[in-house]
Amino acid sequence: MKQDYSYVGKSVDRNDSYGKTTGHAQYTADLKFPGMLYGKLIRSTIAHGRIKSIDTSEAEKLNGVKAIITAKDVPSMKWGLSPARFDENIFCIDKVRYHGDKIGAVCAVDEETVYKALKLIKVEYEELPAVFTWQDAAKEGAPQIFEEYPGNLNTEIHHHFGDVDAALKDAYYVRTDKFQGQRTYHAFIENHASAAYWDGDRAFLYSSCQSVHYVQYHLCRVLGMKMGNLTVRQTNVGAGFGGKLDPTGLDFAAVILSKITGQPVKMWYDHAETFLNGRGRHPMTMELTTGVDKNGKILAHKFDCVLEGGAYTGLGIASSYYAGSLLGVLYLIDNYKFDCRRYVTNLPPCGAQRGHGQPQPRFAFEHHIDLVGEAIGVDPIDMRLINARKGNSITTAGYEVKSYNLVGANKMARDASGWTEKRGKMGVGRGIGVGNGGFVTGAGFCQYRTDYPHSVGMVKIFDDGTRAYVYSNAVDIGQGSDTVLMQMAAEAMGYPYERCQMVTGDTDLSTLDFGAYASRQTLMAGWAVKRAGAEVKKKVLAKACEMLKASGRIKEGFGYLDGPLTPEDLDCVEGIVFVKQEPAVKLTFEEVARKYFVDHGVLLGRGWYHPGKLGGNHKGAAVGTSPAYSSATQVAEVQVDMETGQIECVDTWDVHDSGTIINPKLFHGQVHGAFYMGVGETIWEEVKFDKKTGKLLNGNFAEYRLPTALDMPPVESLTLDDSYEPNGPYGLKEVGEGATTPTMGAVANAIYDAMGVSMTELPITYEKVWRALRDKKASGK
Amino acid sequence: MYLPDFEYYAPDSIAEACQLLSQFGAKAKVLAGGTDMVVKMKNELLAPEVVVSVKNLEQLKKIEYVAGKGVCVGALCTHNDLVKSDVLKERYPSVANAARQMANNQVRNRGTVGGNISNAVPSADLPPIFIALNATAKLVGTKGERTVAMEDLFTGPGKTVMAQDELIAEVFIPDQKMTGSNYIKFGLRKSGALAVVGVAVAVQVENGVIKDARVALGAVAATPVRAKKTEEFLKGKNATDDVLAEAGVIASGECKPISDIRASAEYRTDLVRIFTKRALRKAVDEGHV
CATH class of the missing domain: 3.90.1170.50 (Aldehyde oxidase/xanthine dehydrogenase, a/b hammerhead)
Incomplete structure (x- = not known):
């Protein structure tokens, strides 16, 4: 399925690297x-x-x-x-x-x-009177923050698939665990x-x-x-990260x-x-119950989740749905019950943050499933292999999943990390843990009701053919979307990437795209510009065919051509149009484009993308349905100071099932950044408020502690060679958000392996670890 | 965030600086590296009417060894000056190491020794190691100069014995019989974090016996404090793991930490125990002052 490409799959330089590294790049405040x-x-x-x-x-x-x-x-x-x-x-x-x-x-x-x-x-x-926790907001007689949300209940979700209670009754082992997440912040610069x-x-x-x-x-x-x-x-x-x-x-x-x-x-x-x-990560209070057979196969899962939402809804409804909607994509769970409530409180509103509502539930589930496995004597990676979804399948909720290689990701991460030699064998204070994740590659629906395409692209070739303008209002928030969109457009046109330029960030001049969220742009805007590029190529080949025929070069010595020369006999690669069977007969893209301009005016290509009708019919199916799903496995190795509780994440491995990688350098950058955010939320980060006044206490980077470069472990970022997504342009899938979803679970599981105490409350701070170790010692276990 | 209005002076001599401080009294603040002060001013926590910058006082930017006496550290040396100083690397690597553990590289490039001390923040990283090494501060004012032991300089959070017209000119670390010293800072991440606990120790060990010891604790009381009971306990003891562990327990009884946004008092207390033990072990084993 994979081909040799000129630009797709190549780590071409980002188009914005000069400006951003020299300080010339302008931001709005400039x-x-x-x-x-x-x-x-x-x-x-x-x-x-x-x-x-x-x-x-x-x-x-x-x-x-x-x-x-x-x-x-x-x-x-x-x-x-x-x-x-x-x-x-x-x-x-x-x-x-x-x-x-x-x-x-x-x-x-x-x-x-x-x-x-x-x-x-x-x-x-x-x-x-004000309320700062969902528990206080939910109390009888609590102050009402909005008239429209009686009892401060902003939304509730009840997704019930199969028969959970019956399946739990038949299970070999059933376990319930409780987890608490924290409020975090995007921390864009x-x-x-x-x-x-x-x-x-x-x-x-x-x-x-x-x-x-x-x-x-x-x-x-x-x-x-x-x-x-x-x-x-x-x-x-x-940057934005949802904020x-x-x-x-x-x-x-x-x-x-x-x-x-x-x-x-x-x-x-x-x-x-x-x-x-605000608009950062919701703190979630989570209770998980799982029933398994004696091999660890999940028979039923019950997930109860409460979100503290802050003062307004923003994207909070989607966050709530995302808390439960993607579990059934990762794992095969026939009987699934997801009950969720979101309360408003008198704090800044919560919303979407990289991975949206999913990372905290991922943390909870990934740690919970390790505890289940431990109880029945099944290795964590085996637990995941037994339950992992496979490609070309349909989830219990009705979502259609094409490419999906979570099994391969787990195996590769296991082998690369030396899991078998390390797990449980590194002594007190050292541990290794695994977590799985993944994400949608774009949401199936616009955020408001419309029949617009989700992305529209255009390519305009400059008059003399010496530049290609790629139009899309996809937003490059630092992830490098401009670069990968130009790579795909250049590939589709057969035009040099270096001569492409984005026309973006302008609702007048450029073309519609819904923007940078839900890991959608590379796929959706990718389709739009790829199609636009393909239309340009089609026009160029037609014009080139006409030019070659008019030139008289075709008559002599081309007797193998079956009939007259047609555009299908031509191709265009890296700015050269040539006869496929006789590549020496060629024209430059520039001369063809110039001739087109002389004969017809502007040379334009147009493309658009709409995901069409996707799977899932239940209420809320819109949040979670997607043209393509990534999957990922991360393994983390940590050292815990058994006296002070200090945690050092010493090594990590990430395998991301991301389809075709358009730009490996940018891809690995996303994985590193995603892990960085995830490990920060696992150990260090929390937005704090005064408990009496609700006043923000740590609105700065001194006291809202992101990890520093010194705290960041090396990340070995790996890919699956045979990953190819039929619903994505050039076979691609997302990486930006999915790679942050396994991290909290992987790191928490490594901490558990190191210290032998289950840490269920984020962030897992040094002091919490110290306290847990002290309590363990005091209880004499 | 913007700076409030203030009058600005940049005197060329210490005498002139002291004169300005005397003239404007409580309205004036000294500006050195500004890493703390400018941030506080922008956050409206500090609004001096007069700012006296000492950046032109070149004579306060030296680190020198005075033969037979000790090391003199100018108050306007930046933390990175300490990190890079050959004199300190040779004689008191523990001081260079304490400076290296501070804040982040940008702050270490600007923040000064004098600022770190006179700011009198309980969690400051340099005072504990200076106290452990029995250092003194030379204060210069309009009425002349005086020398104050580092451990006597601090009177409370943000408070020192310095008079309104006084500047710290230098810190002096005397030649001494101590055979090893060490400062361990415990912050909540590896860089850019204030000390939750800082423990500095200096020991004189002969044939495995601790002849003398000084232990100073940061971030666990209103000022940096000496753990004198711990010091007394150590004197004359063999430097065994059990003895050092016991010293840690005693030190944890000598601190009076508070609970704040970064750590609880009980956590800090236990960290004092752990890091006193570890700092002593390192000072004993590594041997250099």
């Missing part, structure tokens, strides 16, 4: 426009309360302040990312719902004046920023976001604008303030504000 004003949001200083009054008079008197807006100055239409639960206003109308909630915005002639003005604005509140200006009735917004289309859609919906009247643009984006999918208060406020003042307005978050914007 933008400057003549007469530009600077703006910031006014934020709540209490966790829950009614706004009694907002006094902006002192701030308005400050020299240089140009405009101050609050809820009364902006549309009151609610927005969100789950159509059934639009519950967020541009600015709080009656109530503030968390410490840091958006009350209004100020703009002034310079940064300093904005900060001074913010201090002069006085908000009077009638303070209301570039904070959110927006800059807007108007030209007549048209607005232009630069936004550091993961989807120019969704920002355009949501802003136009709320502001009552035609989408053709709002252009959303981007410069470089300094830049929701439009921010900055996007709305910049557009509105710019309209009011008639001047360009740039707005930005300081780092603590990015924490307050």
Whole structure:
């Protein structure tokens, strides 16, 4: 199935490496426009309360302040990312719902004046009791955060497949374990920023976001604008990891303030504000029950999950579904019961973060299944091999899975890591553990209801053929999507990659793509630009055929041609068009393209992608159904200091079943980055709030401790040679999010192997390990 | 985040700097590396009306050995100056090593010895090793200079015995009979983390017997503290594992940590036990001061 390609499968240099490594690359906060004003949001200083009054008079008197807006100055239409639960206003109308909630915005002639003005604005509140845990939110008589969510219950899910209770009754062994996840944060380096200006009735917004289309859609919906009247643009984006999918208060406020003042307005978050914007990982409280036969085959699984959601819904409904929807893709489970509740609380809203709702449930399940295996004497990797899904199958929930080699991933990880020699044999303090994961390659549905294609691509060849412009509003948030899209377009056209250029980050000039989320772009935008490239190639071959025939070069000595020369007799590779049976007879792409331009005008190729109808009919099937699923196995080796509890992750192996790898260097970068995020969430990271006031305590990188380079182990990133996905362009599948989903389980299992105590609460901090070891010693076991 | 308004002075002499500090009194703050102060100012935790930068005081940027006396470390030396100093590598590698464990490379390039000390943060990494090595600080003010033992310098979190017009000019580590010293910092990741516990020890070992010992603990009390009972216990004992373990237990009884966002008091207390034992073992075994 695999072919020799010019660019696909090659580690070509990224198109943005020069700018980003020299500091020339511009980000939204770097933008400057003549007469530009600077703006910031006014934020709540209490966790829950009614706004009694907002006094902006002192701030308005400050020299240089140009405009101050609050809820009364902006549309009151609610927005969100789950159509059934639009519950967020541009600015709080009656109530503030968390410490840091958006009350209004100020703009002034310079940064300093904005900060001074913010201090002069006085908000009077009638303070209301607040809740900061789902347990408190769920209590009888708890303060109501939203009228529309009685008992603060934001959503509940009940997915029941097969007959769990009967299967558990027949099981050889049944076990229940409880786990607790924590609230984490994306920790992208570039904070959110927006800059807007108007030209007549048209607005232009630069936004550091993961989807120019969704920002355009949501802003136009709320502001009552035609989408053709709002252009959303981007410069470089300094990562997102799910935290830049929701439009921010900055996007709305910049557009509105710019309209009011008639001047360009740039707005930005300081780092603590990015924490307050939230949308990071939900803390989940999880209870898992599994029944197995004596070989370890899973007969039934029950998963009860509660999410602490923070103040608004955002993407939280999808997060809730993702918590349970992908387990049945990984493992063959005929009887499956998933019950889930999401509560709102008076903390910043949670949302999507790399792997979306899945990583904490992966942690819980992967550790739980090790405990099950241990009880019946089955090796962890054997437990996984027995239960792993195989390709060309349909899940219990009805999802269709084409390529899927979790079995191969487990075997390769086992052999590469020296598992058999190491597991349980390295002495006290040293351990090795395994975890499985994987992800969708794009969601089956748009986030709002539409019949649009999910991605549209275009290729335009410059007049004389010396450059190919590849159009797609897929968002390169640092993962390198521009590079791989150009690789695929170049491959499809037979044109040099080095002469390609992206036209992206502009809803006017480029073409629709839903953006960077659900690991969708390489597949979906990949199809769109591949098809666009193929259309260009088709036109080039037709024109070349015409040129060759007109040139008279074909008549002499080409008697083997069966009839007249046709475009099918030609091919084009790396900018050279040639006769397949006589490659010496050739033209350059450039001369053919130029001739096309002379004869017909612009040489264009167009492509689009829609996943069509995918599997699954139950309520919520939309979250989890996908054209293709990756799978992955990670093995981690750790050293635990049995006195202090300090954990060092010393080595790791990752095998990702990712189909064809378009760019190996970028692929391995994704695996390394994914493991980095996963191990950070396993051991170090947690967003903390004051338990009484709900005030953020660690909104900085000193106290929100990401691992450093010194904490990061080497990662051996491996691939399966025969992995090929028929639903992906060139046979590809995702890597970006799936590779972060096995990590917490793998590391937690290694810690268990090292210390002999099961750690069920994330993050597994040094102090928690110390305490667990102390308690174990005290109990004399 | 933006800096508040302030007046800025960059004097060319110590005398002039002290004069400015005297003139402006409590309104003034000394700026050296700024790694802590500028961040605090941007976060609105500190708003001095006058900032006196000491960056021009070149004479405070030297590390020298004074023959027969000891090592003199200028207060404006950066942490990386300490890390790279041949004098320290030869005579007190434990000091260079303590500096290496601080913060991250960027901070080590800017942060200074004087700032780390006069800031008087309980978790600072340099004071414990200086206390263990019986170092002194030379303070210069408008009324002249004086020498204060490092262990007597701190009076509380952010508080020292320094007068408003005084600067730290240098730290002096005297020649001594100690045969080994060591500082172990325990942070919650390998770089860019404040000490949850820092333990510094210096020992004089002859024929396996501990003749003298100094133990200083960081991040477990309002100031860096000496563990004097531990020191007394060690004197005259053989440096066996049991003795060093017992010393750890005694040291853990000599600290008064608090619980905060990073660690609980009981965890810190036990870490003092563990790291006192380990730091002593290393100082005894590795042998160099």
